[in-house]
Amino acid sequence: MLTHEMALITRDALLLPDGRIEVRVVDPAQLEVIAQVLKGQYRLAFAMERADKAIPCYPAATECSIIDFNLLDDDSLGLVLEGQQRVKILSAAQRRDGVWIARTLASNNWQHEPIEGEFELISQALAQFYEVNPDLFGLYANLHLDDATWVSQRWLEVLPLYNKDKQLLLSQPDCHKTMDFVLELIKSHAR
Template sequence: MRTQEMALLTHDTLLLPEGRVEIRVIDPRYLSMIAESLKGHYPLVFGMSKVDCELPCYEAATQCEVIDFNQLDDNSLGIVIEGKQRVRVLSAAQRRNGTWISRVLPCNNWQHEPIYGEFELISAALEQFYQVNPELFGLYENDVHLEDASWVSQRWLEVLPLYNQDKLRLLNQPNCHKTMNFVLELIKSHARDNQHS
């Protein structure tokens, strides 16, 4: 696998392949970086922010594409980004204008696999989560894959309020199985707590 240079966008949220996130861009430097990316100068990579380190983000990041954008009331730009390919950020250099260019190595995405048995519970719970959070659900329109274990696991990792280290431990697994078990246990223990209260 060859390394590649990509423009680096850091944020406090996690984005994984086939996931979507909407962010506000106010800083003109980042607006021009996104414009450069849309013109094909650099691919775009999205990483979770990390402070006081050599790298401005965690090593585990996701190459992404801008799939939609709109001007917001305050003249900032709202962009919807979709994750495509997992990558590892090897190094990053800050350009004169303060934006970052990173050197990344592509990693394997988790393989798609059917969801079955008691794991269908995590799929049903995600569907409920989207009903309660329609603004998140709206990002996907009709592109929801509740039958796919990998898709469901990655959407849970994006929204669960976990420490970044815990998310990364699950992310660094070769497949979605550990994440599925983790989310299933969370749902079961939550159900048990509700029964006892």
Template sequence: MQTQEMALLAHDALLLPGGRVEIRVIAPRCLNMIAETLKGHYPLVFGMSKANSNPPCYETATQCEVIDFNQLDDDSLGIILEGKQRVKILSAAERRDGTWICRVLPSNNWQQEPIYGEFELISAALQQFYEVNPELFGLYENDIHLEDASWVSQRWLEVLPLYNQDKLRLLNQPNCHKTMNFVLELIKSHARDNPHS
């Protein structure tokens, strides 16, 4: 597999293949970097921030594309990114303007697989979560795949309030099965603790 240079966007959020996130871009250097990627100079990679580290994010990251952008009320730029391909960051260098360029190696995305049996519960719970959080639901328009275990598992990893190390432990599995079991247990234990909710 070939390595590739990409522009690095480190952020608190987690973005995985098939996922979408909207972020605000304020710093001129970041605006310049987004412009560079839109002009085709570099592909863009999105990594979960890691304090005081080089590169400034975890090595497990996701190549992504800007699929929409708009000017926000405070004149900052809102961009919607869609995750495409998992990558591993091998090295990174900070440029003079404070942006980062990294060298990455493609990793395997989780394969699509159908949801069945009791795991349909995690799909139904995700649908409810989106109904309660319409701003997240709106990012996907009608591009939602509640029948795909990998898609559902990755959306849960993006939104669950877990420590980054715990998310990475699940992410670095060869498939979505551990994540599905983890989310199912969370939902069941919540139902046991809150029988009337």
């Protein structure tokens, strides 16, 4: 059981493997840990916030890499993160500067599989969603709309669900329950 120490970024958002998100970093301690990540001193994990526990997030997180960064108008740092590998947070400790460092264990990513039959509707709806949300669309060089796992993970990232409900779908061994959920949601709004 190989565990890794990772710097932890938490937000009220979800990032999964092959997904991308832009986050704003203002706190000097967070900026310092980002520099340490870039120097290879830490790996980086992104997790959904959870205020009611000793650890500031849900246990399902995603190891990610920094693929771009920009100095924003307010002198804060904008980072574009790309999800790589699902991880489980086993424990976390807060440093004196307020930064959280987590002990993680790799989890299985969902396997890629083709979208077939009526589930192609989910893929088409995601393409339309990105057309009307160009900021999100701009994060991706390629959309993998023929991959059920990629499509269902992107839907989990953008759907306005409670984080605990997203965690239930993430705990499944594959994307099938998420595909069923999104398809029913789309069909119920089309009626």
